Amino acid sequence: MPKTDFSRKVTLVVYGDLASKVVTDDRRTYSSTLVDAEAERRQGRHVCVVDADGFSKLLKGRPAPCLELRKARAGRVRPVAADTTEGGGILGGPLRMRHTGRRLSGDLTLDLSSLDKATTAHEATVGALIAHLSRQGIETRAHAPGAPQFDAGWSRDEEVFVAEIKSLTGAREEQQIRLGIGQVLDYAYRLRTAHPNTVLHPVLVLERPPSVARWAELAGSVGLRLTWAPDFTGL
Numbered sequence: 001m002p003k004t005d006f007s008r009k010v011t012l013v014v015y016g017d018l019a020s021k022v023v024t025d026d027r028r029t030y031s032s033t034l035v036d037a038e039a040e041r042r043q044g045r046h047v048c049v050v051d052a053d054g055f056s057k058l059l060k061g062r063p064a065p066c067l068e069l070r071k072a073r074a075g076r077v078r079p080v081a082a083d084t085t086e087g088g089g090i091l092g093g094p095l096r097m098r099h100t101g102r103r104l105s106g107d108l109t110l111d112l113s114s115l116d117k118a119t120t121a122h123e124a125t126v127g128a129l130i131a132h133l134s135r136q137g138i139e140t141r142a143h144a145p146g147a148p149q150f151d152a153g154w155s156r157d158e159e160v161f162v163a164e165i166k167s168l169t170g171a172r173e174e175q176q177i178r179l180g181i182g183q184v185l186d187y188a189y190r191l192r193t194a195h196p197n198t199v200l201h202p203v204l205v206l207e208r209p210p211s212v213a214r215w216a217e218l219a220g221s222v223g224l225r226l227t228w229a230p231d232f233t234g235l
Contacts, residue, residue, distance in 0.1 A: 011047060011048065034049065037049055048066045049066060049067040049068075050064045050065070050066065050067060051067065054067075061096060062096075062142060063092060063093030063094060063096070063142055064093075065092075065093070065145060089144050089146070089147065089194075089195065090143070090144055090147050090153060090160055090162070090191055090195060090198065090200075091141040091142075091143070091144055091147075091153045091154070091155060091160065092141055092142045092143055092144040092145065092147070092153075093141060093142055094139055094140070094141060094142070095126070095130060095140045095141055095142045095152050095153075097123050097126050097127045097130070119167050119169070119170075121167035121168070121169040121170070121207050122165060122166075122167040122207075124167075124207075124229075125165050125166075125167060125205060125206075125207045125229050126151065126152065126165055128229045128230055128232075129152060129163070129165065129205055129229070129232060129235075130152075132230075132232045132235065133154055133235070138154050138155075138156065139154065140152050140153070140154050141153050141154060143162075147191065148162075148186070148187040148190050148191060150162040150163060150164060150183075150184065150187045151163055151164050151165040151205075152165060152205070158199060159199045159200070159201060160191075160198055160199065160200050160201070161200075161201045161202075161203050161225075161235075162184065162187050162188065162191065162200065162201075162202060162203065163184065163202075163203040163204070163205050164180045164183045164184040164187070164202075164203075164204055164205070165180075165205045165206075166179070166180040166204065166205070166206055166207065167207045168206060168207045168208055168210075169207060173210060173211060173212075174212075176206075177204070177206070177210060177215055180204045180206075181204060181218070181219070181222075181224065184202040184203065184204050184224065185202055185222065185224065187202065188200055188201075188202035201225060202223070202224050202225065203224070203225040203226075203227065203235070204219065204224055204225070204226050204227075205227055205228065205229075205232070206226070206227070206228035206229070207228065207229055208228055208229060209228050210226075210228070
């Protein structure tokens with residue numbers, strides 16, 4: 001249950017409109033709560049502070065950055081996002097599988113990418129990829145705040161890999177692969193523009209091998225790595 005007072009039981013503080021405001025009135029509940037959170041941190045007890053967007057991510061099973069509290073002029077507390085990303089602002093926190101539920105027929109009007117992310121097959125492929133990379137000592141990560149919303153990312157030495165994951169169960173294979181190619185090439189273009197010194201590899205991960213051989217040839221011709229579960233050859 002949400003609380004407006006601060007106690008030793010509080011471990012998470014949700015603060016609204018962090019991006020544009022500085023706390024100026026310590027008498028307001030949200031301001032004094034942040035001040036109390038800072039005091040607890042100084043005493044060695046960590047209280048995680050997130051904004052409304054971060055709380056929304058937590059509800060969806062996604063990682064949210066914990067915000068650090070810095071002193072501003074006149075002793076006021078100014079919330080500032082901590083630099084918790086890796087891969088030069090591309091990779092965020094550890095990637096986790098999400099629980100999926102039944103989709104209603106009306107959901108077919110939703111964006112195809114969002115719909116795919118809600119399927120059991122998609123999340124099973126995510127889990128298989130996480131396990132595959134983990135066996136190599138590589139941690140799979142989500143996208144960093146502000147980065148394109150690719151499905152999975154990881155780094156190897158100085159190189160960064162960003163992947164779009166597509167399930168093929170119950171879907172038109174050609175449509176899914178075309179969609180995935182377009183998405184991950186767009187992510188790669190945007191990231192290379194923003195991070196020109198980063199060696200970046202786009203990857204399309206499929207639930208299973210495609211039934212048509214031309215997709216592998218097409219991927220190679222545009223500098224895209226194409227792989228699939230369960231072996232993830234080439235990764």
